[in-house]
Amino acid sequence: MRLIRPIPYAHTPARATFQVVGDLLLVTWVWFWVSAGFTVRDAVARLAEPGRRLEQGAGDVATSLRETGDRAASVPFIGDRLRAPLDSAGDAADSIAAAGHQQVQVVNDLAVLLGLVVAAIPVLLAVLLWVPGRVRFARRAAAARRFIDADADLSLFALRAMANQPMHRLARVSGDPVSAWRAGDPAVVRALADLELRDAGLRAPARLAGSAP
Numbered sequence: 721m722r723l724i725r726p727i728p729y730a731h732t733p734a735r736a737t738f739q740v741v742g743d744l745l746l747v748t749w750v751w752f753w754v755s756a757g758f759t760v761r762d763a764v765a766r767l768a769e770p771g772r773r774l775e776q777g778a779g780d781v782a783t784s785l786r787e788t789g790d791r792a793a794s795v796p797f798i799g800d801r802l803r804a805p806l807d808s809a810g811d812a813a814d815s816i817a818a819a820g821h822q823q824v825q826v827v828n829d830l831a832v833l834l835g836l837v838v839a840a841i842p843v844l845l846a847v848l849l850w851v852p853g854r855v856r857f858a859r860r861a862a863a864a865r866r867f868i869d870a871d872a873d874l875s876l877f878a879l880r881a882m883a884n885q886p887m888h889r890l891a892r893v894s895g896d897p898v899s900a901w902r903a904g905d906p907a908v909v910r911a912l913a914d915l916e917l918r919d920a921g922l923r924a925p926a927r928l929a930g931s932a933p
Contacts (some may be wrong), residue, residue, distance in 0.1 A: 727861035728854075730921030739857075742850060749846050757839025764831035771823030782813035857921055864920040873911035875901070881916040881929060889915055 730736045789806035867876060878901055882890060893911040894900045900908035917923060 727858055727865060727921065729855070730861065731923045732921060735921055736760050739854070743854075746846055750843050750931045753839045753842045757835040760838045761831045761835030765828055768827035768831075771820045771827060773820075773823060775817045775820030778813045778817035782810045782817060785810035785813060821882055827901045861921045864917060864922055868917075868922070874909055877916040878912035881912040884919075885912075885915050906908055 785806050786796065789803040792802035792806060793800060795802055815910070864877070869897050882897055882901065890897050890912070893915070894905075894908045897908060897912060901912065
């Protein structure tokens with residue numbers, strides 16, 4: 721079984737241009753909102769700076785108090801009494817440093833969450849609106865090209881055109897397209913097939929004339 725390769729862009733210039741412009745707009749849209757998400761994340765993350773300074777300052781104070789307590793402990797007779805309040809103050813400073821660290825964590829988590837929300841919602845909306853249609857086109861065009869590449873005549877596409885195309889488009893091809901198709905009129909068969917192939921984003925190769933069924 722031969723693998724059907726997707727066709728990303730139509731063979732008709734107008735539709736191909738529309739697809740290329742749409743893809744470029746999608747890429748630009750994604751880039752813009754991803755950049756906006758990073759910008760929001762960085763802006764919110766800056767709010768963690770006071771907590772970071774509090775954590776660092778309180779940690780330095782706790783370290784200094786404990787070092788002082790260690791030195792005070794060497795004082796004869798009263799060393800333990802001198803050390804106890806210093807150790808208590810160091811513990812209090814550690815608690816303040818832990819609170820600062822917690823504040824930094826909360827702000828950083830919030831920054832990441834807001835950045836994701838800002839970027840993800842518009843990106844997902846654009847992808848859901850544009851990508852499924854592009855995938856359907858690629859698969860439909862690839863399936864149609866499989867018949868053309870296999871040298872099948874255009875009668876199949878002409879038949880599908882009579883079943884799928886609006887009546888006013890069929891009337892432009894022939895006053896009686898069914899009879900012309902049955903008679904194997906190559907001009908009518910090719911014109912009908914072109915209608916169907918254009919909807920799939922393809923053009924019929926010149927080597928296919930459109931024989932009767």
